[in-house]
Amino acid sequence: MTDSLFSKGVTEALNFSAVEHLCIGEPDWLRERREHAWALYEQTPMPTTKLEEWRYTDLRKKLQLDTLSLSQATVVPDNPTAWPKPLRKAMKEDRQASGHIVVIDGHVVHSDLEAELIAKGVILSSLHDAIEQHPNLVGNCLATEAVPPEEGKFAALNAALWSDGVFLYVPAEVQLNTPIRVTRWLSEAGVAQFGRVLILAENASRISYVDEILSDDFSEQTFASNAVEIIAKERAQVQYVSVQRLGRGAFYQSVQRTLAHGDATLDTLNVALGASVSRVDLNARLLGEGANSDMLGLYFGDEDQHFDFNTSQDHVSPHTASDLLYKGALDASSRAVFRGIIRVKPTAQRTNAYQTNRNLLLSGNARADSLPNLEIEADDVKCSHGATVGELDPDAKFYLMSRGLSRIQAERLVVLGFLGEVLSKLPLGGVVEKVTRVIEEKLSQH
Amino acid sequence: MSDTHILKIESLEAKVAAENLDILNGVNLEIGKGEVHAIMGPNGSGKSTLAKILAGHPGYEHTAGEVLFKGQNLLELDPDERSRAGIFLAFQYPVEIPGVSIANFLRTALQAHLTEEEELDIFEFSDMLTERMSMLEMDISFAERHVNDGFSGGEKKRNEILQMAVLKPTLAVMDETDSGLDIDALKIVSNGVNKLTEEDPEMSILLITHYQRLLNYITPDFVHVMVDGRLVRSGGPEIALELEKDGYKNWKNSELVSLSNEPDIPKTA
Numbered sequence: 001m002t003d004s005l006f007s008k009g010v011t012e013a014l015n016f017s018a019v020e021h022l023c024i025g026e027p028d029w030l031r032e033r034r035e036h037a038w039a040l041y042e043q044t045p046m047p048t049t050k051l052e053e054w055r056y057t058d059l060r061k062k063l064q065l066d067t068l069s070l071s072q073a074t075v076v077p078d079n080p081t082a083w084p085k086p087l088r089k090a091m092k093e094d095r096q097a098s099g100h101i102v103v104i105d106g107h108v109v110h111s112d113l114e115a116e117l118i119a120k121g122v123i124l125s126s127l128h129d130a131i132e133q134h135p136n137l138v139g140n141c142l143a144t145e146a147v148p149p150e151e152g153k154f155a156a157l158n159a160a161l162w163s164d165g166v167f168l169y170v171p172a173e174v175q176l177n178t179p180i181r182v183t184r185w186l187s188e189a190g191v192a193q194f195g196r197v198l199i200l201a202e203n204a205s206r207i208s209y210v211d212e213i214l215s216d217d218f219s220e221q222t223f224a225s226n227a228v229e230i231i232a233k234e235r236a237q238v239q240y241v242s243v244q245r246l247g248r249g250a251f252y253q254s255v256q257r258t259l260a261h262g263d264a265t266l267d268t269l270n271v272a273l274g275a276s277v278s279r280v281d282l283n284a285r286l287l288g289e290g291a292n293s294d295m296l297g298l299y300f301g302d303e304d305q306h307f308d309f310n311t312s313q314d315h316v317s318p319h320t321a322s323d324l325l326y327k328g329a330l331d332a333s334s335r336a337v338f339r340g341i342i343r344v345k346p347t348a349q350r351t352n353a354y355q356t357n358r359n360l361l362l363s364g365n366a367r368a369d370s371l372p373n374l375e376i377e378a379d380d381v382k383c384s385h386g387a388t389v390g391e392l393d394p395d396a397k398f399y400l401m402s403r404g405l406s407r408i409q410a411e412r413l414v415v416l417g418f419l420g421e422v423l424s425k426l427p428l429g430g431v432v433e434k435v436t437r438v439i440e441e442k443l444s445q446h
Numbered sequence: 447m448s449d450t451h452i453l454k455i456e457s458l459e460a461k462v463a464a465e466n467l468d469i470l471n472g473v474n475l476e477i478g479k480g481e482v483h484a485i486m487g488p489n490g491s492g493k494s495t496l497a498k499i500l501a502g503h504p505g506y507e508h509t510a511g512e513v514l515f516k517g518q519n520l521l522e523l524d525p526d527e528r529s530r531a532g533i534f535l536a537f538q539y540p541v542e543i544p545g546v547s548i549a550n551f552l553r554t555a556l557q558a559h560l561t562e563e564e565e566l567d568i569f570e571f572s573d574m575l576t577e578r579m580s581m582l583e584m585d586i587s588f589a590e591r592h593v594n595d596g597f598s599g600g601e602k603k604r605n606e607i608l609q610m611a612v613l614k615p616t617l618a619v620m621d622e623t624d625s626g627l628d629i630d631a632l633k634i635v636s637n638g639v640n641k642l643t644e645e646d647p648e649m650s651i652l653l654i655t656h657y658q659r660l661l662n663y664i665t666p667d668f669v670h671v672m673v674d675g676r677l678v679r680s681g682g683p684e685i686a687l688e689l690e691k692d693g694y695k696n697w698k699n700s701e702l703v704s705l706s707n708e709p710d711i712p713k714t715a
Binding site for chain 2: 393394395396398399400401402403404405406407409410413414416417418419420421424
């Protein structure tokens with residue numbers, strides 16, 4: 001592929017006719033949106049390391065766009081015995097849930113929701129079904145307000161080529177006591193997959209949503225793209241958790257935006273454990289007075305894994321609060337990049353905004369770059385940011401060993417304790433245990 | 447007594463690993479089963495270095511002499527092996543381990559003390575921990591707090607005693623356990639130690655302290671004075687009282703003395 005073609009990102013598989021193919025049978029408004037998104041995609045140059053936001057992730061080296069094909073997978077039956085074992089295992093650990101969605105190779109193959117919640121008007125379905133059955137609800141929000149194609153190259157690509165996704169709608173005052181669980185499985189190597197999530201929580205509703213994406217290792221680079229749009233209306237309480245456990249060979253790319261209206265609470269947790277390259281762009285917008293967002297992140301790298309988090313906290317209204325805590329441990333020659341910005345508009349007086357990124361290096365070859373930033377235009381605010389990159393404290397190791405723990409046990413306890421702080425802040429049933437177990441597995445190879 | 451000694455230090459010399467600075471210059475000491483020894487000395491005399499050398503701190507290096515623990519060459523063991531062999535060091539400055547609960551820490555530690563075939567029963571462990579904490583008059587909620595994270599000085603030292611109570615060592619080395627404690631905290635901590643020695647009269651203790659006041663609460667069988675990396679005098683508790691009265695100044699550069707009525711206490715050379 002020549003430089004200019006890479007810059008455009010147009011390949012034998014990713015092109016306008018692929019977009020047209022997806023539009024077959026879809027409503028006109030959606031076709032227009034896809035075509036518009038594709039036009040933007042072609043016009044937007046591929047980000048290079050000359051851009052501050054991509055300085056440490058060189059797509060020319062990390063992403064082989066021209067080798068990717070589009071998924072050919074057929075729909076797997078809605079029958080767990082037909083599903084891959086690791087997927088079933090992951091679901092088994094999802095103890096309590098108000099509803100489930102299972103996505104295999106881009107197709108939603110299963111969805112269920114408690115009857116009582118259906119009766120109350122809660123909608124949990126594939127995006128395609130939602131577009132057919134609730135065109136207005138979906139049409140108003142999909143790729144418009146939260147993650148429009150104008151957001152960037154990958155947001156445009158996803159908006160043009162998404163194959164399916166999840167739609168969750170919670171009417172006003174309806175409160176779910178247990179999470180919605182979404183489990184996605186990818187099996188095709190060498191493909192590009194585009195999924196979307198749209199969550200709409202009406203006034204004073206309450207939900208938690210746990211999304212887990214996983215796969216085996218891939219023999220060829222596989223591109224998993226995800227666009228997440230979350231809208232919390234007034235006084236709504238939303239918790240969003242993403243657990244990324246893709247196999248090696250995966251390039252995971254996720255653009256997420258959360259919109260918190262007046263007095264809404266919209267918390268997120270991004271857990272990155274898998275994939276060879278993982279890039280997450282998260283933008284939290286505190287739109288309404290009194291809105292609040294806790295933003296949590298956790299990552300554990302080994303081998304040559306590369307994690308890149310690009311976050312922003314946008315305070316637009318007064319009395320808003322955001323608190324970001326991203327922590328990661330890096331072993332072998334893995335690498336993490338954290339770049340975060342707090343922006344406080346002049347209209348957002350009496351805002352509290354905090355941002356912390358902490359990295360623990362377990363190997364001399366591991367590397368972490370942390371770039372916190374502030375852009376404050378209001379004068380009556382409390383903001384702070386901090387970043388640390390440190391090694392395992394030898395005193396802590398000696399202390400634990402002096403109580404009989406082996407060197408490995410001591411390191412494991414320190415690392416789990418370090419990362420556990422993040423999980424303890426959003427202790428959704430099952431997630432803490434699952435993530436802890438995966439980290440322990442990774443540590444056992446340390 | 448010497449037949450039943452559990453710790454025997456002979457002509458031990460040691461230095462800070464990163465520097466060429468000798469700190470211990472020939473320490474001789476024997477500790478028998480169930481004995482409580484106190485080492486007193488001015489700042490910089492090498493007391494804490496001795497404690498760290500016994501526990502295997504990687505920052506210190508032994509250069510001569512030997513240490514036998516229950517007849518085993520202690521200095522060739524890793525810190526965790528020493529712990530499993532029965533040595534416990536109560537730290538002067540206990541380390542904070544954020545995110546790790548005391549209960550989880552102690553469970554992992556106790557499991558490490560078992561053989562590979564033995565599995566710690568979590569219910570038995572929980573009962574045992576509750577019992578240990580109530581013996582030390584600690585609130586059970588303490589076990590859910592993260593190890594030393596944000597603890598006051600007194601809480602850190604109590605946590606050391608709790609670990610000692612759970613791990614039940616053969617020999618506990620207490621490095622300046624009294625430092626930074628007010629009188630109430632000192633009473634609580636020494637009360638805990640006394641309960642443990644009452645419970646297990648065979649447990650030996652090596653107290654390392656700058657001040658005599660700790661010895662008002664934990665009565666030693668033997669007191670040693672360390673100056674310039676050597677034990678310059680050994681005797682009974684009365685030595686501590688002398689020090690209280692006269693301070694260490696008389697011991698600096700003085701000739702080495704040992705009490706003739708204590709023949710089993712090794713003479714320092």
